[in-house]
Structures are given as C-alpha cells and as structure tokens.
Amino acid sequence: MKALLVLSVIALLLFPACVQANPAKPALEVVVLGSGGPRPFGRAGSGFVVVVEGTPRILVDAGPGAFLRVGELDLSLEKVDTVLLTHLHIDHSGDLAAFFNARALTSDGPIVYRIFGPDGEGLFPKTSKFVDLLVGDGGAFAYQKTFGADESLAVRDLPITLNSARTKIVDEGGGLVVEEIATHHGDCPSVAYRISYKGATVVFSGDMDASAVPNLVQLAKNADLLIFNCAVLDPPGSPSQLYELHTPPKKIGEAALESRVKRLLLSHLAPDVEGQEGAVRRSIRASFAGPVEFASDKLRVTIGK
Numbered sequence: 001m002k003a004l005l006v007l008s009v010i011a012l013l014l015f016p017a018c019v020q021a022n023p024a025k026p027a028l029e030v031v032v033l034g035s036g037g038p039r040p041f042g043r044a045g046s047g048f049v050v051v052v053e054g055t056p057r058i059l060v061d062a063g064p065g066a067f068l069r070v071g072e073l074d075l076s077l078e079k080v081d082t083v084l085l086t087h088l089h090i091d092h093s094g095d096l097a098a099f100f101n102a103r104a105l106t107s108d109g110p111i112v113y114r115i116f117g118p119d120g121e122g123l124f125p126k127t128s129k130f131v132d133l134l135v136g137d138g139g140a141f142a143y144q145k146t147f148g149a150d151e152s153l154a155v156r157d158l159p160i161t162l163n164s165a166r167t168k169i170v171d172e173g174g175g176l177v178v179e180e181i182a183t184h185h186g187d188c189p190s191v192a193y194r195i196s197y198k199g200a201t202v203v204f205s206g207d208m209d210a211s212a213v214p215n216l217v218q219l220a221k222n223a224d225l226l227i228f229n230c231a232v233l234d235p236p237g238s239p240s241q242l243y244e245l246h247t248p249p250k251k252i253g254e255a256a257l258e259s260r261v262k263r264l265l266l267s268h269l270a271p272d273v274e275g276q277e278g279a280v281r282r283s284i285r286a287s288f289a290g291p292v293e294f295a296s297d298k299l300r301v302t303i304g305k
C-alpha cells in the first residue's frame with residue numbers, strides 16, 4: 001500500500017499534467033464520414049457525425065461508406081441518439097441500416113433514437129415510412145430492432161414546402177438545439193439543419209438547388225460553419241439538368257455572404273468539382289471573403305472554443 005502511494009507521488013512529480021483538469025473539449029466538432037455524392041470515385045457518400053463536447057451524438061445523413069468510415073475512425077457510437085436525414089437519395093441514406101447495426105453492437109442497454117427527415121412526395125416515401133421499410137415490423141431488416149440491443153425509434157416527418165417556417169426540433173434546455181427548414185432538391189423532398197451548442201453553430205445545407213437559397217440563408221444566419229454541398233460547377237460547366245438539383249459555386253458564395261457565416265466547408269464533391277478546385281474557390285471568393293475548405297473523408301472540424 002505504502003509502495004503504491006510512493007509510486008503515485010513519483011508519477012505526479014514526473015507527470016504534473018495528470019493532476020490538471022482535462023482541457024476543455026470543443027463545444028461542437030464535425031467529423032466527415034463521406035464527402036462524396038452518388039458517383040463512386042473514392043469518396044464515401046454524404047455523411048457526418050456531430051460531436052458535442054467530445055461525445056459523438058448526432059448522425060447527419062448516412063451515405064454508402066458511413067459504416068466503413070466509422071470503423072476506420074474508431075468513433076464511439078454509444079451516445080448517438082439523434083439522426084438527421086437531409087433527404088432520402090441513396091447517396092445520403094444507403095448506409096442507415098448498417099449504421100443502426102453498428103450502433104446496436106456498441107451498447108448493451110436499450111437505444112432510443114430520435115430521427116428526423118423530410119415528409120414524402122412522388123417517388124419518395126416520408127421518412128417514417130422509409131425507416132419502417134428498413135427496420136420496422138415487416139421491414140427488410142426487421143431483425144435489427146432486437147439485434148445487439150433493443151431499439152426504439154421516434155421518427156418525425158418534416159415539412160417540405162419552401163414556405164414552411166423554420167422550426168426547432170431538438171431543445172435540450174440550455175444545451176443542444178437543432179433547427180430545420182425546408183429546402184428544394186428537384187423532385188426529392190429535402191431539408192437543411194442547424195445545430196447549436198454553447199454558442200457554437202454549424203449548418204448543413206444537404207443537397208439543394210438555388211431556389212432554396214433564401215431559406216438556407218435564413219437558417220444559416222451568423223453560423224460559425226456552413227457545410228454546403230457542392231456538386232456542380234458554375235453554368236455551363238456541368239450537365240444542365242443538374243442545376244435543377246444543385247446550387248453552383250457562385251450562388252454558394254452569395255449565400256455564405258448573405259447569411260454572414262464565418263466559414264464554409266464544401267462537401268458532396270463531384271469528380272468535376274474536385275478537379276476544378278481553383279475555379280470553384282475563385283467563384284465563391286467573388287462574394288464571400290471568409291475561409292473556404294474542401295471536405296475529405298475523415299476530416300474533423302472544430303466549431304467554437
């Protein structure tokens with residue numbers, strides 16, 4: 001016992017940092033799981049994990065490759081209880097069942113998810129039906145709900161018309177806040193999300209065409225970081241039909257300026273965008289003077305102190 005005490009004292013003398021309090025963790029961090037879109041060229045499809053004071057809490061989209069990146073990053077999923085889906089294209093949702101699977105195997109206790117995503121229209125089911133088709137009773141992976149841990153899911157379908165009001169969907173009383181607003185992504189219902197914690201704020205545009213810029217500007221006002229999906233070059237650099245789905249760099253720059261965000265991270269990169277980084281930067285720089293970064297898989301970005 002005495003020897004143990006002596007050893008402890010020596011350890012404290014040699015490593016005084018041991019007795020100092022852990023340095024404060026950043027309020028928010030974003031880990032990029034996938035910085036690509038639907039084309040396979042080395043980047044995973046769109047996906048992010050938001051880390052709140054050092055603890056991964058929120059999954060934003062689950063594109064193909066999310067499962068692999070979670071493992072490569074050795075991310076702890078034990079406290080992930082919130083899933084935000086921007087829309088239900090495969091490159092944003094294809095790995096959702098695999099993510100549930102990965103999360104279930106990190107936990108013995110019951111898991112309660114709150115899941116948000118757009119209402120349905122046309123070929124796209126509402127998010128609650130989508131989740132049901134995957135893991136609900138009679139769903140393709142109905143076994144998942146009791147595989148590894150008991151899961152319960154509360155799914156909320158969000159309004160999808162551009163005149164819908166910005167809405168607060170998570171409010172942990174002085175802690176984490178999540179807000180959303182409808183966007184527009186061709187014929188695919190879509191929403192954008194704003195996550196705030198202790199004065200730090202990050203906004204995810206999801207995929208959206210330029211008709212949704214006013215809504216995004218409203219949601220992103222004064223955010224520390226705007227993650228904007230950048231899938232096309234300025235016209236006429238990309239196939240014309242893509243402008244009905246995505247916002248070109250010039251308009252991304254204008255949106256960043258108008259919303260007064262501090263930093264811009266471009267994600268959901270397409271091969272032609274990746275190859276024209278200089279032109280994309282110049283186009284954005286025409287309006288937005290703040291830092292502009294290009295995302296890569298496994299990038300970790302700190303937001304706030």
Ligand SMILES: [Zn+2]
Pocket residue numbers: 037038046089091092207268
């Ligand atoms: Zn996409």
